[in-house]
Amino acid sequence: MAGSDRSTARTDLVRLGLSDSSAAVALLDEIAELSSLERTQLTADLGRAADPDGALRSLARIARRSPEVVRDVLSDDAARPAVWALLGASEGFADFFFRHPDELLILVGARGALPAPELMRSELLAAVGDVDGFAAVGDESGWVALRIAYRRIVARIAAFDLLAPDSEAVLAPVAAALADAAGAALEASLSVARTRVSRPGVGGLFPREQVAATRLAIIGMGKTGARELNYVSDVDVIFVCGADDAVAAEVGESRIIDIATRLAAQTMQGISGVEIEPPLWEVDANLRPEGKQGALVRTLESHLSYYSRWAKSWEFQALLKARALAGDLDLGEEYVAAVQPKIWTSAARENFVDSVQRMRERVTDNIPPAEVASQIKLGPGGIRDIEFTVQLLQLVHGLTDDRIRQRGTLDALDALVIEGYIGRAEAAVFARDYRVLRVLEHRMQLRYLRRTHLMPERDEDRRVLARASGLADSGAGIWALWEGVKREVRDIHVRLFYRPLLSAVASLPEGERTLSTAQAHDRLAAIGFQDPAGALRHIAALTTGLSRKATIQRHLMPVMIRWFADGVDPDYGLLAFRRISERLGDTPWFLRLLRDSSAAAESLTRVLSGSRYIGELMEWIPESAAWLDDEDLLRPRSGRALEEEARAIRTRHDTIDEAMRSVRTLRRRELLRTAMAGVLGVLTIEELAHALTTITEVTIQATLRAVRREVVPPEDDALDFSVIAMGRFGGRELGFGSDADVLYVYRANGVDPERAHSLSLKLVAGLRQHSEDQRVPLDLDADLRPEGRNGPLVRSIDSYAEYYQRWSLSWEAQALLRARGVAGSVKLISRFMELADRLRYPEHADPQGLREIKRIKARVENERLPQGADPQRHLKLGPGGLSDVEWLVQLLQLQHAHAIPGLRTTSTIEALEVAGEAGMIPGPAVTRLREAWRLASRLRSANTLLSGQTSDVLPSDRRKLDGIGRLLEYAPRSATEVEEDWMGASRRARREFEKLFYG
Structure with a gap:
């Protein structure tokens, strides 16, 4: 090519988005020579590639191996844009086509439509030679054929997705197709498994007729069950087995369970095991009863017995999306139908919201700190926040309304709007945010065909993500979009879950009257209010009317209800807030404080819901709310x-x-x-x-x-x-x-x-x-x-x-x-x-007097504890409590303060430190005694602040313990941790006390 022609070509390539035009020209020359195609045929539609440089490199690799295939696909007007879109968005598919060049030909004559579920299932079963549920091949080659055929199908789905003019609009059908493809893959893998477990020396030896008679249903959970799957995601499943009564009577239930367990294990191996062709995705059966510790396969009766007796609330939330996916679909439908009543009554269980929130917090707590800002699924403002909100709304109101019992997130959101549980405007924004996050997730997983939920760090990778998704023009633009969506999703939970509560009681615009009083009552109960009717009365008193105060309170209340619900005692907090608001009336500074300082408003809910001591005093001194806007005033x-x-x-x-x-x-x-x-x-x-x-x-x-x-x-x-x-x-x-x-x-x-x-x-x-x-x-x-x-x-x-x-x-x-x-x-x-x-401070301590002090201490422990009190819970007189530390220090002061001036202090801790420095108490013992004394002091004060009443006894009530823990800055629901910390600290302090005081 002449120099001027090359210069023009490089300019054209830059316009198409290539960054290394010189290398691109060389690659195009090589591909043209190998495939006998004109440059114009090669570069037509190259601009559709999210990463044109990477797409060219990948196509050159494939052309070196199979130039005829490259010629055929790039000669086809329908296949060419799909080839560039796939290779430019996915190095994972580039590697697949390099391993299997002929698979590119699936794009020839592409009709621009998603494959139907029946077609995918028949293709994958044909790939393993299925006949009557048994594959023709029972060795590893069956799994390899299955994986190649599956990726062939997913390539067609991805091509449709990438070429769609609006990536958000096709998200739902694409995710549904991926879920159907996963179900078909499990069906085909089960077919191979049946052949393997009925052949000697492979997966085990069971008579073919017994294997055929064993019913195994594969239940799809999570995104698979809801038909909203990612490109590369764990596929959550539950296995249910059974057999006809005659077969069960003949071979025995345990034999059927053994066969079904072997079938399930082999089915998972076919999808996830290490073979020549890489695994497809992880088959995750950990949502089954008892998790990893439980049996892999159970009968339907065993499942139902577990759910009736031992299941936790979060397990019913997980079952919300359950769907018969593969295997014996009739048995699967029986299972799904049987668990439905249990799912939709779970919100009525005690501590329902606590258990759901605990599950969400565990997920968040397990995110590595370095990944929190980039976690598109689990992080704050991510996909899990949206799913949690929608599912919680479904479970709260689905108890009495079967019209919102939908599996899919977007379907459920639509139903919640139609039935009036959330407003249309909020739901529309929420749905849009959900689609954006899912499209980003899809494009990130397509890049390398790996399971990931992290936004890319490099600018170049962000640029590719922007082009592949069509959601932004640049890497900076896609990051700005992500940050904006995160902020919106953080706030959306408030708008969807809490704001409609006002509709039951307040003068809101007609379009926002979405909840009846009964529905608002249920929602308040679900988020932790013990007296929902009382809470509704307080909300009505605060927000009803046309005054400026009522208007501001209506704007604030959705957020404040959430903050109160997160507190120790939401009911008391809301009551105290109402009383303070009534005392202050239309005081301008108070309304301004609530409106303009979210930090002060949140602090107000925190102190009121966490401390009756504070709430009762603030009723007398309501102007103290102003201190919350300035830490110096506190x-x-x-x-x-x-x-x-x-x-x-x-x-x-x-x-x-x-x-x-x-x-x-x-x-x-x-x-x-x-x-x-x-x-x-x-x-x-x-x-x-x-x-x-x-x-x-x-x-x-x-x-x-x-x-x-x-x-x-x-x-x-x-x-x-x-x-x-x-x-x-x-x-x-x-x-x-x-x-x-x-x-x-x-x-x-x-x-x-x-x-x-x-x-x-x-x-x-x-x-x-x-x-x-x-x-x-x-x-x-x-x-x-x-x-x-x-x-x-x-x-x-x-x-x-x-x-x-x-x-x-x-x-x-x-x-x-x-x-x-x-x-x-x-x-x-x-x-x-x-x-x-x-x-x-005597010059010489009286030995008899010291012995008398030790005797009195023992008598105090035996005689002064309140009747019926557990000594281990008594913060003052119990073992390892305040009294132990103080009496030990005072004994040393009586003995040595005359000679050591530092001991002449009225402070227990100061004297303890001096005793340690003087060698009277070993350093580790000083630490243990100090920790117990400080913790006992903090627990005593927290107990008084919480209840407004003085007590030296650590309460055994879990709710009160959790409240004390919250005041001491423990995480929510830390009652057990508070108790264990005190028991451990006091036990260690008591050991040191006994050695030093009585020894």
């Missing part, structure tokens, strides 16, 4: 800021009742702030404990100032009075619901001793009276005072000194280890701490 306020606000209260109010009302409001507000921050993960357990301690200190200080102003007259103002924090309060380790352990001390300072004592008792009474709060109780517990409950409620500093010098017991010195002044006279606090230091 951070605890400093002690100084709270102290300044508390002091200002004193100047604003003349009476103690008014002042204390404001102090209680301050405390409730800050407790709520801390609780919200804790639930949303803003605070660590240490930060939370410090915040709660600070709030309690400021409350006591403000209360004491108010009471003193009321109780102590000016002439007695010299009286000193102080409050000493003890226990977890003294250690700055408070949790939600913790008591505030305290001691009360006074010094007369010239005031008559009897009057000083009388005034001090009035101060204590006033403190206890005015700190009371029915909403969030503050219990000032003085039981750690000298002589315990039998001792005076308040003592002078001199009385404390005399008592501790003459009569104090070992436990009282132990209790003082966490003593810390928090309110009242600073000088008096200093004197008390000096007194306490002499007792709690």
